[in-house]
Amino acid sequence: MVVLAKEELEQISLPVIQKPLPSSLIPVIDLSNPNSTSLIVAAAQELGFFKVINHGISMEIMSALESEAMKFFDLPQFEKEIRGLSPLGYGSKKIGSNGDLGWVEYLLLEIASKPKSQSSQFCSTLNEYIKAVRKLSVEILEMMAQGLHIKEKEIFSKLVMDDESDSVLRFNHYPPCPHLLGLSNRSLTGFGEHTDPQLISILRSNNTSGLEIALKDGSWVSVPSDPTSFFVNVGDSLQVLTNGRFRSVKHRVMVNGTRSRLSMIYFGGPPPGQKLGPSPLVMEERE
Numbered sequence: 260m261v262v263l264a265k266e267e268l269e270q271i272s273l274p275v276i277q278k279p280l281p282s283s284l285i286p287v288i289d290l291s292n293p294n295s296t297s298l299i300v301a302a303a304q305e306l307g308f309f310k311v312i313n314h315g316i317s318m319e320i321m322s323a324l325e326s327e328a329m330k331f332f333d334l335p336q337f338e339k340e341i342r343g344l345s346p347l348g349y350g351s352k353k354i355g356s357n358g359d360l361g362w363v364e365y366l367l368l369e370i371a372s373k374p375k376s377q378s379s380q381f382c383s384t385l386n387e388y389i390k391a392v393r394k395l396s397v398e399i400l401e402m403m404a405q406g407l408h409i410k411e412k413e414i415f416s417k418l419v420m421d422d423e424s425d426s427v428l429r430f431n432h433y434p435p436c437p438h439l440l441g442l443s444n445r446s447l448t449g450f451g452e453h454t455d456p457q458l459i460s461i462l463r464s465n466n467t468s469g470l471e472i473a474l475k476d477g478s479w480v481s482v483p484s485d486p487t488s489f490f491v492n493v494g495d496s497l498q499v500l501t502n503g504r505f506r507s508v509k510h511r512v513m514v515n516g517t518r519s520r521l522s523m524i525y526f527g528g529p530p531p532g533q534k535l536g537p538s539p540l541v542m543e544e545r546e
């Protein structure tokens with residue numbers, strides 16, 4: 260459980276809760292539909308964000324990992340903190356290196372290209388999930404390249420398949436916030452506004468909403484939760500590689516106090532030190 264001191268709480272803003280985005284505004288990509296390639300490109304350009312259904316990952320594996328993660332967050336605080344190895348591992352309240360605070364605790368895990376051991380139930384479920392979600396990211400990145408009419412369909416996906424790929428899996432737990440009881444229509448910043456630096460982020464959450472994305476006009480809209488689906492973000496690296504054609508989406512998480520949110524996010528990144536310039540073939544629209 261994240262416990263913020265009064266002074267810390269005062270540093271976390273309490274914006275008014277956003278109206279939920281009508282679900283119809285979020286592009287829903289059915290991966291079993293052969294036309295989905297062009298729909299993915301349109302969504303990546305317009306919003307930098309979309310939801311995927313018929314993704315081939317079983318609800319069983321998603322729920323199994325969610326309950327393993329919840330078991331971890333339910334441990335006593337000192338046991339979680341033992342695993343708080345900087346910069347990876349367990350952390351709470353302090354996000355990143357800029358001193359940002361949020362009503363969140365998290366577990367950040369590096370993804371090794373060859374997983375070493377499966378010594379616990381958590382590790383084996385984790386490895387199975389990572390394999391499935393990385394395959395999904397490859398599929399989506401290849402559809403993106405095809406949709407942009409790039410001959411080398413692996414141009415983006417090979418970066419997340421690389422043994423040196425800088426990819427991470429993150430679990431974010433936003434516990435209910437007692438300070439908000441009685442403050443109707445107020446929310447607390449769980450994870451402040453940012454864009455993801457990697458190529459692609461693939462997010463799955465439990466049935467508690469809280470994720471908000473910024474539209475092109477700067478307005479914030481909240482994304483209704485859907486634990487059966489994945490939400491995909493375009494990250495900064497993919498924006499660069501596509502010469503700005505794809506939009507890296509600004510997003511944040513707001514907590515409204517009564518229900519706990521748990522999200523699991525795969526971030527597929529290029530190998531560190533990889534020079535990222537625009538792919539020449541994405542400089543202009545091609546037929």
Ligand SMILES: C=C1C[C@]23C[C@@]1(O)CC[C@H]2[C@@]12CC[C@H](O)[C@@](C)(C(=O)O1)[C@H]2[C@@H]3C(=O)O
Pocket residue numbers: 354355356357359367427429453454455456457526
């Ligand atoms: C507030 C921040 C946390 C973050 C670094 C940043 O300044 C902005 C991006 C954040 C993010 C999002 C994706 C990953 O979870 C992460 C590890 C990353 O590479 O960028 C986090 C950073 C973090 O928690 O350190």
Ligand SMILES: O=C(O)CCC(=O)C(=O)O
Pocket residue numbers: 429431450455462464470510511512522524
């Ligand atoms: O926890 C979430 O739902 C999203 C958090 C996020 O944007 C991140 O970890 O980069």
Ligand SMILES: [Fe+2]
Pocket residue numbers: 453454455460510
């Ligand atoms: Fe993010």
